[in-house]
Amino acid sequence: MAKCKFCDKENYIKLKSPNMYLCKEYFVEYFENRVKKSIEKYKMLNKDEKILVAVSGGKDGHAAAWVLKKLGYNIELFHINLGIKDFSEISLETVKKLAEKLEVPLHVVNLKDITGKTMEDVRGKKCSICGTTKRYLMNKFGYENGFDVIVTGHNLDDEVSFILNNILNWNIRYLAKHEPVLPAHDKFLKKVKIFFEIEEELILKYAEAEGIPFTTAKCRFAEKAITLKHRAYFNELEKERPNIKYQFLSGYMKNRHLFKVEDENFQFRECEVCGMTSAGRICSFCRVWKLYKKKK
Ligand SMILES: [Zn+2]
Ligand SMILES: [Zn+2]
Known part of the structure; x- marks a missing residue:
């Protein structure tokens, strides 16, 4: 098994770009650094x-x-x-x-x-x-x-x-x-x-x-x-x-x-049912759950 690029431990992952093997510890550090860089960038x-x-x-x-x-x-x-x-x-x-x-x-x-x-x-x-x-x-x-x-x-x-x-x-x-x-x-x-x-x-x-902790359970309604x-x-x-x-x-x-x-004339408004920001008179949430019917 290939060794980690930075230490003597066995590799946990082979990265493709840059091409290198990393042990678990260095991979965790690498990953967190990449996230940090994205956040800054x-x-x-x-x-x-x-x-x-x-x-x-x-x-x-x-x-x-x-x-x-x-x-x-x-x-x-x-x-x-x-x-x-x-x-x-x-x-x-x-x-x-x-x-x-x-x-x-x-x-x-x-x-x-x-x-x-x-x-x-x-x-x-x-x-x-x-x-x-x-x-x-x-x-x-x-x-x-x-x-x-x-x-x-x-x-x-x-x-x-x-x-x-x-x-x-x-x-x-x-x-x-x-x-x-x-x-x-x-x-x-x-x-x-x-x-x-x-x-x-x-x-x-x-x-x-x-x-x-995470689950790989998939929603059975998920579309292919x-x-x-x-x-x-x-x-x-x-x-x-x-x-x-x-x-x-x-x-x-x-x-x-x-x-x-850009549609310069476009303005958001407040949903007539729930008051949240909406593109139309009634927001898509209130529309799909038919919440307007109840309030009338
Ligand atoms: Zn290592
Ligand atoms: Zn609404």
């Missing part, structure tokens, strides 16, 4: 900000919370119980374990308490409704409880597959919107993706090296999303052209202004 976070980290039970959000706590940021955890049979129970248990290990507050919001329904009750496009729901509930909680920023675990593989999907469909409107930092506006908090430049595979190895295929293409390409994902993303960051469609 994109001016993502400050130590005096109150940070809410989205944790679903999966490795990405959990590793995000873990590394931020280790780097000395002021974090609390936020979890949504979607009421999905088995999956939600396992997820909640795992999230509780993480909060205990990190010794940070955990906030849990039950979808049913707010909408009267769970994801089990939704027919049709559960995945897109789930995305809308999570974004809304997290922002609302953060906004109402004095947080400055929301951190999610989206990683490099997520970003490149979303970008590729938007190129393949020429979704120009969305194509300019993949950013590591979305600034706050109206009642929307700042949103940060600390793993924007970090490969999914490295996050998994980090979570395992650090003994971070086309973006999963894009991930596979990228990983195939990566074998022949190491670092292609990162290069694709940095090229995108240099060129994404080309896709910016």
Whole structure:
């Protein structure tokens, strides 16, 4: 077995770019340094900000919370119980374990308490409704409880597959919107993706090296999303052209202004039902959960 580049220990991981073997200890240090550099490069976070980290039970959000706590940021955890049979129970248990290990507050919001329904009750496009729901509930909680920023675990593989999907469909409107930092506006908090430049595979190895609790349980409603295929293409390409994902993303960051469609007359307003910031008369959350019917 190949030895670590920096010491006599056996390797834990072989990095492709830069090409080197690292033992567990040096890999953890390498990983945390890369996150630190990303945070500095994109001016993502400050130590005096109150940070809410989205944790679903999966490795990405959990590793995000873990590394931020280790780097000395002021974090609390936020979890949504979607009421999905088995999956939600396992997820909640795992999230509780993480909060205990990190010794940070955990906030849990039950979808049913707010909408009267769970994801089990939704027919049709559960995945897109789930995305809308999570974004809304997290922002609302953060906004109402004095947080400055929301951190999610989206990683490099997520970003490149979303970008590729938007190129393949020429979704120009969305194509300019993949950013590591979305600034706050109206009642929307700042949103940060600390793993924007970090490969999914490295996050998994980090979570395992650090003994971070996480579950690999998958929601049974998860669509066989086309973006999963894009991930596979990228990983195939990566074998022949190491670092292609990162290069694709940095090229995108240099060129994404080309896709910016500014509508200067556009103004956000307050949702007539819930009062949160909305593009239309009623926000998408209130629309998908049909909350307007109750209030009339
Ligand atoms: Zn070593
Ligand atoms: Zn609303």
